[in-house]
Amino acid sequence: MSQPLQGERILLGVCGGIAAYKAAELVRRLREAGAQVQVVMTAAAGHFVGAATFQALSGRPVRDSLWDANAEAAMGHIELARWATRVVVAPASADAIARIAHGHADDLLATLCLVATAPLAIVPAMNHRMWLHPATQANVATLKSRGALAIGPDVGAQACGEFGPGRMCEPDAIVAALVAAHAVAGGDPLAGQRVLVSAGPTYEDLDPVRYLGNRSSGKMGFAIAAAAAELGAQVTLVAGPVHLPTPAGVHRIDVRSARQMHAAVLGALPQDIYIGAAAVADFMPARVAEHKIKKPTVSSDSGLTVELVRTPDILAEVAAHPQRPLRVVGFAAETAALADSARDKLRRKRVDAIAANRVGVTGSGFDADDNALDVYWRQTDGSETMAALGPTSKAVLARELLQLLLDRVPAAPTQDTP
Numbered sequence: 001m002s003q004p005l006q007g008e009r010i011l012l013g014v015c016g017g018i019a020a021y022k023a024a025e026l027v028r029r030l031r032e033a034g035a036q037v038q039v040v041m042t043a044a045a046g047h048f049v050g051a052a053t054f055q056a057l058s059g060r061p062v063r064d065s066l067w068d069a070n071a072e073a074a075m076g077h078i079e080l081a082r083w084a085t086r087v088v089v090a091p092a093s094a095d096a097i098a099r100i101a102h103g104h105a106d107d108l109l110a111t112l113c114l115v116a117t118a119p120l121a122i123v124p125a126m127n128h129r130m131w132l133h134p135a136t137q138a139n140v141a142t143l144k145s146r147g148a149l150a151i152g153p154d155v156g157a158q159a160c161g162e163f164g165p166g167r168m169c170e171p172d173a174i175v176a177a178l179v180a181a182h183a184v185a186g187g188d189p190l191a192g193q194r195v196l197v198s199a200g201p202t203y204e205d206l207d208p209v210r211y212l213g214n215r216s217s218g219k220m221g222f223a224i225a226a227a228a229a230e231l232g233a234q235v236t237l238v239a240g241p242v243h244l245p246t247p248a249g250v251h252r253i254d255v256r257s258a259r260q261m262h263a264a265v266l267g268a269l270p271q272d273i274y275i276g277a278a279a280v281a282d283f284m285p286a287r288v289a290e291h292k293i294k295k296p297t298v299s300s301d302s303g304l305t306v307e308l309v310r311t312p313d314i315l316a317e318v319a320a321h322p323q324r325p326l327r328v329v330g331f332a333a334e335t336a337a338l339a340d341s342a343r344d345k346l347r348r349k350r351v352d353a354i355a356a357n358r359v360g361v362t363g364s365g366f367d368a369d370d371n372a373l374d375v376y377w378r379q380t381d382g383s384e385t386m387a388a389l390g391p392t393s394k395a396v397l398a399r400e401l402l403q404l405l406l407d408r409v410p411a412a413p414t415q416d417t418p
């Protein structure tokens, strides 16, 4: 299932107010949407909800003081502010809004709001007269003028028995507003980019009924194609013989043999990114028998010798092609010496990155739903580096691989595209 707030690290400020109880549900919803959540409570919030509730729901100790030496030693408040990709204050009391608008730094939450460069969202919750007071309205306007997002408040019956604007929005509505903000801020990182992915095995026919194949299910490559499409790319997926549905928005070309995959991949150039996740056969029979190969009739012991010849190396050809994509990424499937083989492929095939996975073990590699990748690439100064992704589901791994490519793997120098 895709998680719309994947990658967000939300610093959630909880202020004093009866609506603080809704913040507990908000933490749960934010985490379900894929965000990491660090709760920061003001002193007043502690009168309404206990820190243990937030700690259990967020999976992180709650922060509530500038003067907590242990917490500061683990992650100082400046570091905490840097960690956040978004600061959300929910419920945001009139007092908190005023102090944030005026740049106070007399408690942890206000200080974090002052230090953080991450976008701020406030979710006001207060009595309707406090909300409508010109001071509050001016403070909210000040924050909005600096780019803050104000979510709500809702109009309705209030805890004080009065009716009007000031109720904190429901957690679902807050998450929806944050998802929309996340999409706008992040844009689609692969929008306008063409991504070509190969997936699955190849079958090399011996005769009309037999072939040489391998155990690839196509799951890894299909997950990459799906993730690239979700990130806005125009995706072409060249698929060997597999039994998987085509991911939404992906253009699929079905092939059977290495030679067909070679023709389909090279025929799909130019592209911006090529990711070769297919398990392409290295050898194919030199000849395909026109009829089913018969068992020898004379001697039952005599075996059968099949002459094999090399298949085209699709990855190396794409990397050497005049229309070379800006990023060419290969996979390495190994049962041993993963690092050496990956580094060797990185150099020999002249690709920008190699995602190495261990195969032949249960729970990862061929046909498994999960996998782990050691990704090797060359930095701009020519030195080689590695990042370990997973173990996790192939869907999550695909997103992490694409993010790594976008954030850390330098693109090859631009080629002239005839």
Ligand code: PMT
Residues within 6 Å of the ligand: 198, 199, 200, 201, 215, 216, 217, 218, 219, 220, 221, 258, 276, 277, 278, 279, 280, 281, 282, 311, 312, 313, 314, 315, 316, 329, 330, 331, 332, 333, 334, 345, 357, 359, 365, 366, 367, 368
């Ligand atoms: O499909 P799944 O069941 O989900 O399993 C995923 C996987 C294990 C198949 C996948 O993660 C993987 O490792 N794919 C590459 C398998 C492979 O063929 O590795 P290799 O080390 O033999 O090849 C290295 C690279 O060269 C690969 O990018 C391969 O696509 C490419 N190659 C190989 C031979 C060839 N003739 N042409 C190629 O382009």
